Amino acid sequence: MDKTTSNQVAKLDAEGLSLKSVSLWQTTWRRFFRRKSALVGLVMLGILVFVALTAEIIAPYDPLEVLIGKEPVKMRQAPCIHLLGCPADQPQHIMGVDGNVRDQFSRLLYGARLSLMIGFSTVTFAIVIGTVLGAVAGYFGGWVDNVIMRVMDVLLAFPELLLAIAIVSVLGPGLINALLAIGIVSIPAYARVVRASVLSVREMDYVSATRALGGDNFRILFNRILPNALTPLIVRGTLGIAGAIIDAAALSFLGLGAQPPTPEWGSMLGAERNQVFTAPHLVFYPGFAIMFTVLSFNLLGDGLRDALDPRLAHVSK
Amino acid sequence: MKRNLFIVFSLVLLASMVLSACGPKATEEPAAPAEPAATEAPAAPAYEGLVVEAPNCDYGGEFLKMEAVDEYTVKFTLCYPDPAFPSKAAFTPFAVQPREYLESTGGAPLEKPIGTGPYKVEAWERGNQLVFTRNEDYWGEKAKTPTLVFRWSSESAQRLLELQSGTVDGIDNPGPDDFATIKNDPNLQLLNREALNIFYIGMNNTYPPFDNVKVRQAIAMSIDRQRIVDNFYPEGSVVASHFTPCAIPNGCVGEEWYAFDPVKGKELLAEAGYPNGFETEIAYRDVVRGYLPQPGVVAQDIQAQLKANLNIDAKIVVMESGAFLDAADSGQLSGLHLLGWGADYPDQTNFLDYHFGATSSKQFGEKHPEITEPLKKAASLVGDDVRKPYYEAANNAIRELVPMIPVAHGGSAVAFKAAATGAHASPLGNEYFAVVEIPGQDTLVWMQNAEPISLYCADETDGESLRACEQVTESLLSFEIGGTAVNPGLAESYEANEDLTEWTFHLRKGIKFHDGSTLDANDVIVSWALQWDYAHPLHKGNTGAFTYFNSLFGNFLNAPPQ
Numbered sequence: 001m002d003k004t005t006s007n008q009v010a011k012l013d014a015e016g017l018s019l020k021s022v023s024l025w026q027t028t029w030r031r032f033f034r035r036k037s038a039l040v041g042l043v044m045l046g047i048l049v050f051v052a053l054t055a056e057i058i059a060p061y062d063p064l065e066v067l068i069g070k071e072p073v074k075m076r077q078a079p080c081i082h083l084l085g086c087p088a089d090q091p092q093h094i095m096g097v098d099g100n101v102r103d104q105f106s107r108l109l110y111g112a113r114l115s116l117m118i119g120f121s122t123v124t125f126a127i128v129i130g131t132v133l134g135a136v137a138g139y140f141g142g143w144v145d146n147v148i149m150r151v152m153d154v155l156l157a158f159p160e161l162l163l164a165i166a167i168v169s170v171l172g173p174g175l176i177n178a179l180l181a182i183g184i185v186s187i188p189a190y191a192r193v194v195r196a197s198v199l200s201v202r203e204m205d206y207v208s209a210t211r212a213l214g215g216d217n218f219r220i221l222f223n224r225i226l227p228n229a230l231t232p233l234i235v236r237g238t239l240g241i242a243g244a245i246i247d248a249a250a251l252s253f254l255g256l257g258a259q260p261p262t263p264e265w266g267s268m269l270g271a272e273r274n275q276v277f278t279a280p281h282l283v284f285y286p287g288f289a290i291m292f293t294v295l296s297f298n299l300l301g302d303g304l305r306d307a308l309d310p311r312l313a314h315v316s317k
Numbered sequence: 318m319k320r321n322l323f324i325v326f327s328l329v330l331l332a333s334m335v336l337s338a339c340g341p342k343a344t345e346e347p348a349a350p351a352e353p354a355a356t357e358a359p360a361a362p363a364y365e366g367l368v369v370e371a372p373n374c375d376y377g378g379e380f381l382k383m384e385a386v387d388e389y390t391v392k393f394t395l396c397y398p399d400p401a402f403p404s405k406a407a408f409t410p411f412a413v414q415p416r417e418y419l420e421s422t423g424g425a426p427l428e429k430p431i432g433t434g435p436y437k438v439e440a441w442e443r444g445n446q447l448v449f450t451r452n453e454d455y456w457g458e459k460a461k462t463p464t465l466v467f468r469w470s471s472e473s474a475q476r477l478l479e480l481q482s483g484t485v486d487g488i489d490n491p492g493p494d495d496f497a498t499i500k501n502d503p504n505l506q507l508l509n510r511e512a513l514n515i516f517y518i519g520m521n522n523t524y525p526p527f528d529n530v531k532v533r534q535a536i537a538m539s540i541d542r543q544r545i546v547d548n549f550y551p552e553g554s555v556v557a558s559h560f561t562p563c564a565i566p567n568g569c570v571g572e573e574w575y576a577f578d579p580v581k582g583k584e585l586l587a588e589a590g591y592p593n594g595f596e597t598e599i600a601y602r603d604v605v606r607g608y609l610p611q612p613g614v615v616a617q618d619i620q621a622q623l624k625a626n627l628n629i630d631a632k633i634v635v636m637e638s639g640a641f642l643d644a645a646d647s648g649q650l651s652g653l654h655l656l657g658w659g660a661d662y663p664d665q666t667n668f669l670d671y672h673f674g675a676t677s678s679k680q681f682g683e684k685h686p687e688i689t690e691p692l693k694k695a696a697s698l699v700g701d702d703v704r705k706p707y708y709e710a711a712n713n714a715i716r717e718l719v720p721m722i723p724v725a726h727g728g729s730a731v732a733f734k735a736a737a738t739g740a741h742a743s744p745l746g747n748e749y750f751a752v753v754e755i756p757g758q759d760t761l762v763w764m765q766n767a768e769p770i771s772l773y774c775a776d777e778t779d780g781e782s783l784r785a786c787e788q789v790t791e792s793l794l795s796f797e798i799g800g801t802a803v804n805p806g807l808a809e810s811y812e813a814n815e816d817l818t819e820w821t822f823h824l825r826k827g828i829k830f831h832d833g834s835t836l837d838a839n840d841v842i843v844s845w846a847l848q849w850d851y852a853h854p855l856h857k858g859n860t861g862a863f864t865y866f867n868s869l870f871g872n873f874l875n876a877p878p879q
Contacts, residue, residue, distance in 0.1 A: 066621045068544055075548050075614075076494065099614040100621070101548065173635075255603070260617045260633045271613050274474040278494040 031307040038303020044296035052113040059106035060092070063263040067091075067101045075101050076272075076279040096281040099272055100261070104282060107263035108289055114264050115293055118179060118248045119241035125183035126244075127237055130190025131226070137191065138198030139221050149195065152188035160185045160243075161250055168256040175264070178257035182247045186240055193236050197229030204228075231308045238301035242294040249290050265290050364388045367839050369846040369874075377676075377872035383846050385838035389824040391793075391808075393845075397697040398817035400704075403794055403803045404662035406811075406822070409747065409783045410775045410865040412790035413807055415830045416843040424847055424855030427771040432790030433807065435460040435751035437831040438772065447769065449788055456828045461739065461754035462761040467785055469768045473605055476764050480505065480732055486755055487733040487740065487748075489765040493551035493610045499732045506735045509553055510742035512726040513562055513660035513801075515668070516608040518619065519721040522682035524651040526597075531589035533719035536653075538575045539582030539626040545618055546725045549611050553728025559712050560723045561668040566701045568665065571712030574723060579626040586627055594628030598652030601633075602641040605766050606780075607729030607746070608657030616655060639770060642778070646864070648679030656680075657727075659746050659780060661865075663801040665708055666696050671868045673711070673720060678864070681720035688714045699817055741799035746780045747787045749798045775848055776858030778865060789831075793822050793841065807836060851876045 032038050051058065067073055071091045079096040080086035095104040137148040155163070167181035168174075201207065202225060210224050249266030251257035253273075258264030260271070265286040272282035366385030374381055374396035382394035395402070405411065418431045429438050433456065436449035447467040451460045468485060470476050473492035479485045481502070491499055491507070499507040518540070520527040527533060542556045561568035586592065599620055601612050609615060616633050623629040631653065636644065644650050661667050671677060674696075675689040688711050695707035731748065733740040739752035753761060767781045774786035795806035805811075808822035828836040847855035848866040852875035856863075867873065 064621070066618065066625075068548055068618075099549075099611065100617045255635050260613070261620060271617075274472055274492055275494060276474055277477075278492070278498070 028304075028307045032303055035303045035306060037299050038307070041296045041299025041301075041303060044292060045300055048112055048116060048293055048296060051109055052116050055109040055113050059103075059109045061103035061106040063102065063107040063110040064261050065102060067097065067103070073097050073101060075099055076275060076282060078279070079104075079281055095285045096279070098268070098282055099275070099279075102261075104268075104285060107268060108265070108285055110263045111265045111268065111286070111289060112293070114175075114258065114262070115245050115248070115290070118175075118182075119245045119293075119297070122179050122183040122186065122244040122248070123237050123240045125179075126186040126240065127190050127233065129183075130187045131194045131233065133187070134191035134194030135198050135221055135226055135229075138195035139202060139217070139225065145195075148191070152191050155185065155188045158185075161247060164247055164251060165254070165256060168251060173256045173259065175252075175258045175262065178248055178251045181251070182244050185247075186244065189240065190233065190236060193232050194226075194229060197232055198225055201225045201229050235301055235305040235308060238297055238304055242297035242301065245290065245293055245297070364837075365839075367842040367846070369842065369850060370394075371874050376874055376876070378849070378874060379870040380849055380874070383842050383849065385842045386821070388837050389826055391822045391824070391838045391841045393820045393822075395818045395820070398699060399696065400699045400817055401662070401664040401666050401696070402813070402817070402820055403811065404664050404667075405869050406808075406820075407792050407794035407796050407803050407806060408662055408865070408869075409786050409790070409792065410777070410863075411845060411848075412774065412786065412792045413836065413841050413844045414790060415832060415834045415836075416840045417834065418830075418832060419843055419847065419855055424853075424857035425773060425859065427773045427859055430772045430774075430786065430789050431831045432786075433828050433830055433836060434787075434789045434791050436465050436788040438789055439464075441772070444768070447785060452831060454829050456825060458751070460751035462750070462759060464760040465750050465788060466760060466762045467769075468762060468764045469766060469781070470764060471604060471766055476766075477732075479764055480734070483734070485762040485764040486737060486758070487731060487753070487761070487763045489731050489748075489763075490605050490607060490610065490729050491732050492605075493549075496551055496730065499730075504735050505732055506737070506740065507730050507732050508740060508742040510607060510729045510731060510746075511564065511744040512553060512555065512607070512728045513564060513663070513744040514606075514608040514657055514726060514729075515557055515560055515562065515723055516606075516615075516655070516657040516725045516727055517557075517560065517721040517723045519645065519650070519654045519656055519680055520682075520719070521648055521650060521680070522720065523648065523679075524682070526589065526591060526595055527682075529589045530718060531585045532591065534575070535582040535585035535589065535627060536623070536629075537582075537719045537722045538577065538585070539579045540619060540622055540722060540724070541577045541579075541626075542574075542722075542724050543577065544622075545615060549615050549618065550725055551610060551728050551730070555726050557723035557726055560672070560715060560721075561665055561712075562660075562726045565660065565663050565665060565668065567695075567705050567708040568668070569712075570705055571709040572716055574716060583627060594623075594630065596630045596632070598634050598650075599631045599655065600636055600641065600644070600650050600652060601655035602638040603635050604638045606657055606727075607659060608725070608727040609655065610727060610729065612655065619653075619655070638767065638779075645680050646678040646862075648682060660801070661745060661783075662796070662803075663745075665704070666692075666869065669708070669711055669715075670696060673715065674868065676871050677868055685714065685718050685720070687718065688720075743796075743799050744801055745796060747784055747796065750788055752798060771859045773859055775844075775866070776860060776863050793824075807841075848873075850874045 073091060076099055077097040080090050080093050082088055082092050093103055095108060098104050133148050137145040163185045164181040167184060168177050171177040207220060207224050210220050248257055252264045252266030253270035258267050268286040269283060276283050364387050366387060368384045370382035379395050379399060381396050384392045386392050412432060414431050418426060428441055435452055435455045437452050439448040439450045441447045449465040451463045476488040477491055477495050480488045496507060499505045520533055522528050546554050546556050558573045559569040563569040599616050601616050603612055620631045620633055623631050645654055645656060670692050673688045674692050675684060691707040691710040695704040698704045731742045734755060737753055737755045739754055750761060750763060765781050769782035769785045770777055770779050772786055774783050791806050793806055793808040795804050797804055807824055807828060809825045811820060811822040813820045824836060824838060847853045848863045850856060851873040
């Protein structure tokens with residue numbers, strides 16, 4: 001990569017004189033692994049991904065299965081864990097039973113799958129569109145830049161969640177529409193980031209060189225400029241997943257996102273919000289799961305940012 | 318050119334002067350109803366009593382004539398006998414407001430009703446609270462607490478929290494899970510409300526596949542109602558054997574509802590041409606009612622049962638309360654809908670006629686003559702025994718045709734601070750706060766589930782609105798506090814002729830409205846006639862539907878052809 005030269009300089013400055021050639025990604029990983037909080041985030045995310053992939057195996061019940069008449073359990077029954085002294089003749093429900101007499105633990109596991117899917121898909125959607133818009137705006141400048149960025153400014157002028165609610169209200173409630181809404185409202189952030197990087201990379205010598213060699217706009221933009229403008233996008237994207245998961249949970253809480261009986265954390269929380277005092281486990285666990293997921297992405301995103309930013313190299317020591 | 322302008326200008330000036338001179342007359346007009354079918358004639362030389370009458374009974378409603386015989390006597394002449402007339406006359410939507418006030422508001426006193434009740438409306442801060450102050454000139458026993466405040470929250474947890482922390486003095490519908498908490502709290506009292514209600518799953522027979530009676534029957538057999546009541550309803554609730562609760566005379570006559578039989582249901586569905594089920598919706602409003610204490614949970618259980626027993630994929634649709642009721646009444650809900658009904662007055666007509674009568678709303682689609690005919694007949698007869706065979710026939714027809722599936726009569730409750738005296742739960746949902754008092758407090762705060770929609774209850778059906786009106790306005794008769802018996806109200810006595818078609822009410826003398834004017838017979842006539850007569854200049858209301866009048870008394874006079 002062309003950018004390694006500038007990075008190496010930074011690295012040499014930061015780490016003393018090392019003459020061995022090291023690539024950007026190697027330094028990044030090294031710095032990343034040096035940060036404990038980033039590692040914690042990575043491990044938490046690893047657990048989540050593992051749970052999401054193996055939900056069928058780990059979950060003791062079908063998340064939609066109503067246990068009325070199948071087991072001697074009551075609505076909103078408190079957790080029963082055999083290891084902690086719950087009588088063995090009672091069925092084990094690690095996180096209790098929800099208002100519709102379904103196993104809360106199984107629902108929570110399947111919810112992890114849904115939340116990760118929501119996070120990745122909305123952010124991917126927003127990144128793809130935001131990158132194209134931002135790159136085009138930054139590269140061509142002039143009126144194209146003006147039109148695109150002003151539209152983005154208008155989108156940014158609305159509170160994110162409010163705009164998402166408005167979009168879902170128009171499209172109708174449902175998980176897919178909620179994803180679309182969250183995706184749309186997060187486009188401007190990515191478009192801005194990409195535009196800023198493109199603006200700085202555009203004037204680099206190697207871009208002029210490609211142009212002098214007869215490269216067309218498409219080639220210059222996507223082969224020369226974009227790969228070198230991606231770093232801030234990765235960081236923004238990782239942090240953005242956390243935001244998207246929170247937004248989706250909020251929409252579901254309001255009844256606009258995932259529809260029952262889908263085991264989505266936000267809607268689980270919303271359905272049992274009245275039982276905070278009588279059945280706290282039904283509110284605590286989904287809330288904790290959301291917090292856990294968002295925290296993992298935030299830690300990971302912070303770590304990535306520090307690792308990728310040469311100016312912060314000395315901090316990572 | 319200039320001259321032309323001047324002429325035009327002076328003409329406009331002249332015209333506006335003429336108009337303003339005629340103005341007062343124009344506003345007086347509504348006072349003298351000049352509708353084609355309604356005539357006005359002085360009944361007594363000293364008193365100009367209003368008379369509104371229909372040319373004949375062919376228009377399809379109950380009233381033939383409403384008449385102010387003298388200053389303190391009103392007479393209603395009916396087209397057919399109505400044994401439930403006193404109950405209806407005690408009902409909040411038919412409360413009396415001053416004629417002049419109704420005229421000055423154009424028939425829509427939505428924010429500030431002027432009544433004769435123990436409380437008057439002080440201020441309605443929309444979205445926040447509704448404040449009443451004591452009517453010091455009340456004709457009966459004055460309210461015990463000078464200020465009454467209504468607040469609302471749809472969250473049962475919040476209602477309980479506010480009661481526990483003492484910011485409110487009484488709450489409606491505590492969550493079923495909180496019953497035990499309230500009972501065990503020495504500072505609180507729990508008052509059970511008799512289950513005079515019904516929760517049902519409605520279907521509209523104009524939308525496929527619900528136009529097929531076999532589909533409706535299949536669903537009726539495949540919902541395990543006992544499971545719903547056992548798991549999601551508080552104590553005191555029962556599975557509904559009929560639409561009407563058994564406590565209502567002739568409520569549960571006729572055959573009992575289908576037993577739970579998913580195998581038979583599946584067979585019927587296959588016969589109807591849907592062996593693999595179909596896709597539909599379950600619409601409901603996320604509002605807690607005595608008949609439906611946990612809407613979301615019950616909706617999900619019905620969804621799960623439909624999937625498990627009939628392979629029907631139902632999507633749950635949560636709607637805003639007002640929009641949901643409008644959509645249901647106008648027949649726009651194409652799937653299943655979860656709704657219920659609480660008794661307004663203890664008579665079969667309030668349950669069956671309101672929902673399945675010939676003039677009921679389009680909630681269940683097309684009407685069935687097998688149901689409407691016996692209902693009409695029964696409503697015209699006197700005596701529970703005489704009416705019984707017709708209600709049997711109607712109930713059996715409802716079971717056969719399944720316009721809806723009755724699920725449960727839900728027990729509910731209200732909770733008050735333990736120190737509150739006079740606290741009660743009304744089976745009709747109209748708690749009367751004038752008798753409630755907490756020693757040492759000059760303000761009583763009540764928290765219900767939702768904000769009133771408007772305070773002109775002639776055009777509201779929502780219990781939260783009716784309860785607020787109940788404190789302010791009064792009807793000819795009244796219901797016993799915390800009960801269902803009919804007592805005198807604005808009328809101190811009433812009598813009927815032998816075949817129950819002529820009802821005469823004798824008003825109490827010297828009753829003052831909140832605006833200081835005196836109640837007389839014409840106030841009663843205008844309050845009633847503006848609802849009855851579609852062409853009345855004051856027939857406006859909130860939406861103009863006057864749903865209760867329409868469903869309790871049949872067609873409007875002068876209604877435009879459908």
